[in-house]
Amino acid sequence: MQLHRFYSSLAIRNDNKIVVLLIDGLGGMSHKDYGYKTELEYANHPNLDRLASRGATGMLTPVLPGVTPGSGPAHLGLFGLDPISFNIGRGVLEALGIGVVPEPTDVLARGNFCTVDDEGAIVDRRAGRIPTHICEQRLALLRDIRVPQSDIELHAVQDHRFVLRLKGAGLDGDIENTDPGRVGAKPTPAKALAPGAETTANIVNAFVDQAFDRLKGQSVANALVLRGFSMLPNVPSFDELYGLRSAALAIYPMYKGLARTVGMDILDCGKTFSDQLRTLEAHWDRYDYFFIHYKYTDSCGEDGDFLSKVNHIEILDSCIDPLVRLDPAVLAVTGDHSTPAALKSHSWHPVPLLLISSTCRRDGSAAFTETACAKGSLGNIESKYLMGLLLGHALRLGKFGA
Amino acid sequence: MQLHRFYSSLAIRNDNKIVVLLIDGLGGMSHKDYGYKTELEYANHPNLDRLASRGATGMLTPVLPGVTPGSGPAHLGLFGLDPISFNIGRGVLEALGIGVVPEPTDVLARGNFCTVDDEGAIVDRRAGRIPTHICEQRLALLRDIRVPQSDIELHAVQDHRFVLRLKGAGLDGDIENTDPGRVGAKPTPAKALAPGAETTANIVNAFVDQAFDRLKGQSVANALVLRGFSMLPNVPSFDELYGLRSAALAIYPMYKGLARTVGMDILDCGKTFSDQLRTLEAHWDRYDYFFIHYKYTDSCGEDGDFLSKVNHIEILDSCIDPLVRLDPAVLAVTGDHSTPAALKSHSWHPVPLLLISSTCRRDGSAAFTETACAKGSLGNIESKYLMGLLLGHALRLGKFGA
Numbered sequence: 001m002q003l004h005r006f007y008s009s010l011a012i013r014n015d016n017k018i019v020v021l022l023i024d025g026l027g028g029m030s031h032k033d034y035g036y037k038t039e040l041e042y043a044n045h046p047n048l049d050r051l052a053s054r055g056a057t058g059m060l061t062p063v064l065p066g067v068t069p070g071s072g073p074a075h076l077g078l079f080g081l082d083p084i085s086f087n088i089g090r091g092v093l094e095a096l097g098i099g100v101v102p103e104p105t106d107v108l109a110r111g112n113f114c115t116v117d118d119e120g121a122i123v124d125r126r127a128g129r130i131p132t133h134i135c136e137q138r139l140a141l142l143r144d145i146r147v148p149q150s151d152i153e154l155h156a157v158q159d160h161r162f163v164l165r166l167k168g169a170g171l172d173g174d175i176e177n178t179d180p181g182r183v184g185a186k187p188t189p190a191k192a193l194a195p196g197a198e199t200t201a202n203i204v205n206a207f208v209d210q211a212f213d214r215l216k217g218q219s220v221a222n223a224l225v226l227r228g229f230s231m232l233p234n235v236p237s238f239d240e241l242y243g244l245r246s247a248a249l250a251i252y253p254m255y256k257g258l259a260r261t262v263g264m265d266i267l268d269c270g271k272t273f274s275d276q277l278r279t280l281e282a283h284w285d286r287y288d289y290f291f292i293h294y295k296y297t298d299s300c301g302e303d304g305d306f307l308s309k310v311n312h313i314e315i316l317d318s319c320i321d322p323l324v325r326l327d328p329a330v331l332a333v334t335g336d337h338s339t340p341a342a343l344k345s346h347s348w349h350p351v352p353l354l355l356i357s358s359t360c361r362r363d364g365s366a367a368f369t370e371t372a373c374a375k376g377s378l379g380n381i382e383s384k385y386l387m388g389l390l391l392g393h394a395l396r397l398g399k400f401g402a
Numbered sequence: 403m404q405l406h407r408f409y410s411s412l413a414i415r416n417d418n419k420i421v422v423l424l425i426d427g428l429g430g431m432s433h434k435d436y437g438y439k440t441e442l443e444y445a446n447h448p449n450l451d452r453l454a455s456r457g458a459t460g461m462l463t464p465v466l467p468g469v470t471p472g473s474g475p476a477h478l479g480l481f482g483l484d485p486i487s488f489n490i491g492r493g494v495l496e497a498l499g500i501g502v503v504p505e506p507t508d509v510l511a512r513g514n515f516c517t518v519d520d521e522g523a524i525v526d527r528r529a530g531r532i533p534t535h536i537c538e539q540r541l542a543l544l545r546d547i548r549v550p551q552s553d554i555e556l557h558a559v560q561d562h563r564f565v566l567r568l569k570g571a572g573l574d575g576d577i578e579n580t581d582p583g584r585v586g587a588k589p590t591p592a593k594a595l596a597p598g599a600e601t602t603a604n605i606v607n608a609f610v611d612q613a614f615d616r617l618k619g620q621s622v623a624n625a626l627v628l629r630g631f632s633m634l635p636n637v638p639s640f641d642e643l644y645g646l647r648s649a650a651l652a653i654y655p656m657y658k659g660l661a662r663t664v665g666m667d668i669l670d671c672g673k674t675f676s677d678q679l680r681t682l683e684a685h686w687d688r689y690d691y692f693f694i695h696y697k698y699t700d701s702c703g704e705d706g707d708f709l710s711k712v713n714h715i716e717i718l719d720s721c722i723d724p725l726v727r728l729d730p731a732v733l734a735v736t737g738d739h740s741t742p743a744a745l746k747s748h749s750w751h752p753v754p755l756l757l758i759s760s761t762c763r764r765d766g767s768a769a770f771t772e773t774a775c776a777k778g779s780l781g782n783i784e785s786k787y788l789m790g791l792l793l794g795h796a797l798r799l800g801k802f803g804a
Contacts, residue, residue, distance in 0.1 A: 030764040038763065063802055064405075065783055066790030067412065073803035083803070084408065090804040228804065342761075346801060348794040349763050350781070371765050371779060380781030 004080045007388050008241040016329030016394040018289045025298030025339025027351040027370060031306055039309040039341060041369045045317035048368040055356035057365040058378025060386060062337045068348045074336035075258040080387025081235060089230020095163045096257025100155055102232050106165055107173040107200055110228045113138055113160040113221035120186045127160045127221035135160060138221050141214045147206040164226060172197035179225035187225050237263025238289060242391060247283060249276045250293035259291055277322040284326060301339030309341055330357040330393045350380055357393040406482045409790050410643040418731035418796040420691045427700030428737025429753040429772060431744045433708055441711040441743060443771045447719035450770040457758035459767040460780025462788060464739045470750045476738035477660040482789025491632020497565045498659025502557055504634050508567055509575045509602055512630045515540055515562040515623035522588045529562045529623035537562055540623050543616045549608040566628060574599035581627035589627050639665025640691060644793060649685060651678045652695035661693055679724040686728060703741030711743055732759040732795045752782055759795040
């Protein structure tokens, strides 16, 4: 049985509220310029430490040891779904990232404008990274292209990048990239990778042919390639699975989109962590599960800015009191993955987990750091098991077996 | 997806070198005669302890909690293969142990000479443990046996034990033992356990019939039984899976053979640990992954010689400097399984793991012992995940998912 179905089979309803405070890219790596401490070890976070002393700690491995996850699998794991079975394609994620929420029947692809020579061979895979307003202009040339059996939507992302959305009945995302992946080759026709995807491949090719006609004559960005064809994973909602009325408090579109894949309501929540907590308070009675997404730690890690990541951990810590005062039945503080400033990217390192609940086993944790949590009583578990821990501590899972 | 295929799907190439120092049978058990310390806790190993303070530690569970592995599954796990799916049969392992490396089309079996009475019933299952030179004499009687469709090779192992190797096309190792497993019963004919193995079973029976004719009249070792019919597991190489040019520095034949199953080059590396490290240095530029096998700790454990195992740990520690100076991108020090002197055998106890890399999260480990490593930040993971940790820390795994 799939993990989420197993947990679902045990789920019962009650009034206990669950809050997940997700600090994006929370985990760090020893940094030689800062006494071989991680960002979390270097930061002052007395409030999180005090929470640790009332709770239980452990570590989450996002996918499997050594595996660095993208945001899609990292979040699906935290939502209780096996991130290897339920991967989210690049087309879908790109759409979610700009606030386009696909229907389950849509096919999405990530598009890149490129520049080709007179023979049609690619000379610049990114079309000189044209600015976004030129990308918009090129898309405007393509918006009234019509093909049978599908409606087409085009959305600019940034620079040369855009999203292609196909809407219609019977579409299938199992289609090979049209991007040959190298200069000197021509864009390839869309090929169905499964028998059911042939109609969709034909639709894509009909669109691309017309698009190439309309782009001809431009000096740059006179062609396009498509990749990451994908559909929303077929995921049941938190309400269906667990009887949880759930809401997300996220500022960035991609995380709103990821939360929507499991059926969360998306609350308008301002721009700061304190705004998010005010929104939480305002909607406290209406939901059973809240997902609060704190983004800035990840961005600083990606930028390689150790001290800025430290600073954003400290800001969060200094603002956390309203959340503590709401006294959820279960509060989990963790991350989706590590983003060590020393690596300037997501990484595979496990992420600290802090769980506070009147039903938890206090394990004497005195600090919320990677090193302290690695010794915590929850052990080092895959992120997909967090959902079970939350439900269990909320007394929302019935006994398994007689 | 199988674990090694999943890791393989993410693998990327770079110049970062990985070294695994495998201390065979490393893990121990509390010994009542030595203050309830393990061998590793009792030994002085300041250099390993110093490495621990620069790295991250954890524990490896070779197969599953409570399960004692043979050398085959213990090594396959360390090589990233699920040791339950990819078991190595006794026939193959026995061949590898005497330096016979099978072709993928060969069928191997472990043979025992036994003594039977006039009715053909076994009276001594080990033929009085005849010395190896008598075993050689008996095999000489059988070497010119010819059967259709297969070439037969016979290799003495030790005492009454030998290896039968069948070579030919279309052979299948799915054959039941001919060993009834008890005195008073007759050796049974080889039976195919799958339809495709019938030809091979007939070949075995044709050989055994002729062998019994030639052995008749000997007072001891006048018959034989065969068991552990098996073929090499169909395992892809490290190069195919991960783009790793890999080499093994092992002194004993079985470990050379195990390394060869995943496509490692076998380097001639002398007789001592220092010889092995000199060989490592000489071949440093030619490979991406080195597997160094240190045998003596296991042998002492098997002998129940606590202090000798302690001594061999101390010898290794005192000689390790040349390895440290080579400064591999990732160095792992661990074992394949535990061999506690108190048990005089392999055991199920998890094995300490030490990982040193500029990308590791230093976890404040101060010692390389079972107790210290059990509190380390890598947690207690199955051995099959070590490969992912090594590749991850070497930045040789790309991001999973968008």
